[in-house]
Amino acid sequence: MKTVILGGGALGSIIGAHLHRAGNEVVIVAREPRASLLEREGVRITGLQEFVARVPVVRDPAQAGEADLYINALKTFQSADVLPRLRARPGAMAFSVQNGVYKNTELAAVLGAEAVLGAMAMISGEVLPDGAVRFTMNDSLQVGEQGGGASERSRAVAEMLEKSGVRTTASSQIRSVEWSKYAIFVPSFCLAVITRQETHRFLQHEGTARVTVALAREMAQLAKAEGIELIASGPFSAAALARVGFDEAVGMARAFGDLLAANAPRHKVSALQDLEKGRRTEVDEIVGHALRLADGLGLDLPTLRTCHGLCSGISAGVAGLPAAAAAA
Numbered sequence: 001m002k003t004v005i006l007g008g009g010a011l012g013s014i015i016g017a018h019l020h021r022a023g024n025e026v027v028i029v030a031r032e033p034r035a036s037l038l039e040r041e042g043v044r045i046t047g048l049q050e051f052v053a054r055v056p057v058v059r060d061p062a063q064a065g066e067a068d069l070y071i072n073a074l075k076t077f078q079s080a081d082v083l084p085r086l087r088a089r090p091g092a093m094a095f096s097v098q099n100g101v102y103k104n105t106e107l108a109a110v111l112g113a114e115a116v117l118g119a120m121a122m123i124s125g126e127v128l129p130d131g132a133v134r135f136t137m138n139d140s141l142q143v144g145e146q147g148g149g150a151s152e153r154s155r156a157v158a159e160m161l162e163k164s165g166v167r168t169t170a171s172s173q174i175r176s177v178e179w180s181k182y183a184i185f186v187p188s189f190c191l192a193v194i195t196r197q198e199t200h201r202f203l204q205h206e207g208t209a210r211v212t213v214a215l216a217r218e219m220a221q222l223a224k225a226e227g228i229e230l231i232a233s234g235p236f237s238a239a240a241l242a243r244v245g246f247d248e249a250v251g252m253a254r255a256f257g258d259l260l261a262a263n264a265p266r267h268k269v270s271a272l273q274d275l276e277k278g279r280r281t282e283v284d285e286i287v288g289h290a291l292r293l294a295d296g297l298g299l300d301l302p303t304l305r306t307c308h309g310l311c312s313g314i315s316a317g318v319a320g321l322p323a324a325a326a327a328a
Contacts, residue, residue, distance in 0.1 A: 074098070
């Protein structure tokens, strides 16, 4: 199937390069100066894989043409400008590898709800100063129907990506999967922005591990209020951290930090990568959205509220934005 990838950053580059190397028809939509670099040097992948893929690149989404599958790998605050310019045909599919849970609503508003698959990406990378992408984590990418159950199209998409080298499976409970990622990503986002440390470091330290656990347990409260059953996928998940005593949960978080230190010491949450480059973070779209959901439900989540305020201020200062721009 022809695939159009929106965004030439780390995840867009990783997925696009793997699909192209496997012989699939793929186009990346990228902005300048990234677009010119990709055209000139190809998509250069390092880290877990070492190869260069000469993926076709366009700058305007309308130039990408009709496709069978659209993958949104933009930052969440970029989607509103790009998605309306797509020229998608009826019957096309789409999913987003963005963090958070608002992403599906954005896609559905442009392509229609029937086009949108849910997705959860536990893959990561970082665009290096020379333009190459360091591929740091290839755990899993899950796709599935938002209403639940299995489908031929989700299995076909998963098979294509799996064969390309991106570990992918079709999920029959993607909404729970997405929320389970969201519930643990919010704490990781907040601590990465506040401490500006690699992931293993803020998990290994007892003080920051305790804040991480407090946030994870509040996110589990939010998911429960939303009627979402979280999945305890390993010891470092919001569901697992919410089911044991607080001190035991802190020990679990610190143990996961030790594991990351041994196996992925360079892993950085995408928000930290943005801060290091002086870019705007997705604090409002990720953390702010959770807080708005909580407020709408009448939930008091004090740790989340405090961390949202800190992250908003830090993000605005680093990116040189007015305070209102980072929190609006």
